[in-house]
Amino acid sequence: MTRENYQNNFIEETFVVDWMAVAGWIAAGIVSKLAGDTIGVELEKLLGIESSTDQLIRSSVDEICQRIDQIVNQQFIEEWSADLEAVRKDILMYLPKQDTDMIKQLEGKVHILAERFIMEGTKTLGPFMISASMDLVCLRYLSSTNGAFVQDLTSRAKEYADWAEAKSTEIIELAKTFVSSSCSSGRGLPVGDMDPQNYAYYTSQWGKKKHRWSGSENLSVYKGRCEENRLNHYNNTVVPALERHNQIIDCVKLWRSIPANTSIVFRDVENLLQYRCKNHSLERGVIVQGNDRDGQYSNPSIHYDLMNLPENTTIHFYSKTRADKEINRIGEIVIWELGSENVPVSSGQFKVSIDWNVNKVVAIKKESNSNIRCEIYWHDNEEVNTIVDVQETRIEIT
Structure with missing residues (x-):
């Protein structure tokens, strides 16, 4: 997917710039060998007044936590947003000036942030995608000035792509394991691939063993109720997770396509x-x-x-x-x-x-x-x- 296609197919359809749109568009820019002050201008369009870093981070964390049933302390979100915002401002300041020494320092900072989000796990996939994109922008520029960074750029892009794809897949699987508790108090049904034959089964919250509901007179009630809950859950949680996964896959494909060679x-x-x-x-x-x-x-x-x-x-x-x-x-x-x-x-x-x-x-x-x-x-x-x-x-x- 080219940078222009990514922009036309995704960003322009979105009134408020989406966190994944930002990551994907920057990835397409890196692959198309955008560098120097040009990418500084384009970054400013996406990460400027229209879409604050805080909004991007909060929306991404809220979205993913809702799908995997986790909660993140708001203090952490504020800290992550502040750290990324500081780096964002400095990138926009020093990249157009081609200040190589300063960009080296910024690359080190944003790499540490990306590694921190990796350590935090699945819930920080959104902040990770933004920080990884910023890191690859810095490495893209540095690789054009110093050959030692060429290998860093390609190996880091692969490392980031592998982690993002694995976590996105994990989100889908986690989203499939949750269903409304109205099915039965304290019991959840595995969503799987929506096999109607499994509607009459539940999984114990203490183990993975499946159990059949007892009482044939209540079976049709349970099946109907669970079918409705499973369908609602799938449409409201699993389907959006699958759509987001496809966007993430588009982005990591771009990361993996960064060539080992470079053009200056x-x-x-x-x-x-x-x-x-x-x-x-x-x-x-x-x-x-x-x-x-x-x-x-x-x-x-x-x-x-x-x-x-x-x-x-x-x-x-x-x-x-x-x-x-x-x-x-x-x-x-x-x-x-x-x-x-x-x-x-x-x-x-x-x-x-x-x-x-x-x-x-x-x-x-x-x-x-x-x-x-x-x-x-x-x-x-x-x-x-x-x-x-x-x-x-x-x-x-x-």
Whole structure:
């Protein structure tokens, strides 16, 4: 399911944004590789004024507790809401700014919250889905800046998906075990798959053994009463639990589909780009331009560094560049492995003109402790800008 489909099929049908809609929509955004300030804007739409964190948490806990016949102390709900709200505000503040150090801290905090909800068990599935979504958003961003987080993102997504699916299934089974006490005082009937032949049975509250009602003259009364109660219970509790389960399954499928590889678009990491040229600027969030007039470099450049990628990682670097005026300019893109030796892999030189030029270079990382630099060069100091399309220039890691 795509992010657009999830939004169109679920969120827009809901007047008040639903807790599962929020989790599912964010999951679809992560899979579609939404990152940087873009996901900050979209998160604000969903977690902003229209739907407070407190409302989301309370509605999710109330819904699940009603289905599994549990009660949560309101003080705990207030504490969970306050903790998630604090993280939510900070994510919305620092993610658009691409403040990597702060996002690392926030990821640690929201991961602890998700683990706390796991320890609390089934009743906190709702708060867990929200906190897990926030954690994966942070990891999605961090994986685009530091290769060490790629494995964290995919393994954490699988761990979260497995727990959420198991607990959602457990809610359905628990919901099936409860039926109105009006069937008989102190006795409950297993719902199962609504087999009419089982209407005349009950299960002792002290054990799992089934017992048949005695007294043939009362059997039809008991059967009719229990049939009505079972049907009402199934429609009011089990059916909504099944519908919610399907939504949760849609979400965890998205989590599990997060690829082991990642794509880093220069637009998403524009604040982390580095420059070996005297003059440079970002225009409208679409292009980076630079020249080295009166500068000190014979081969000025714009580059992006990747740390902690595993050994044998394959790096694909794609660039889209042009000049803003006609010039006899030579360009080149290079992947550097900065380790015990600085090893370049070049695309070869190409002519830079006023027309867009797309180039690609591929390298395999050889050392475990080296860093990777993806660099765009031009070989002159003229006062003519090299223009880089930051929406199309990207690094793919496999």
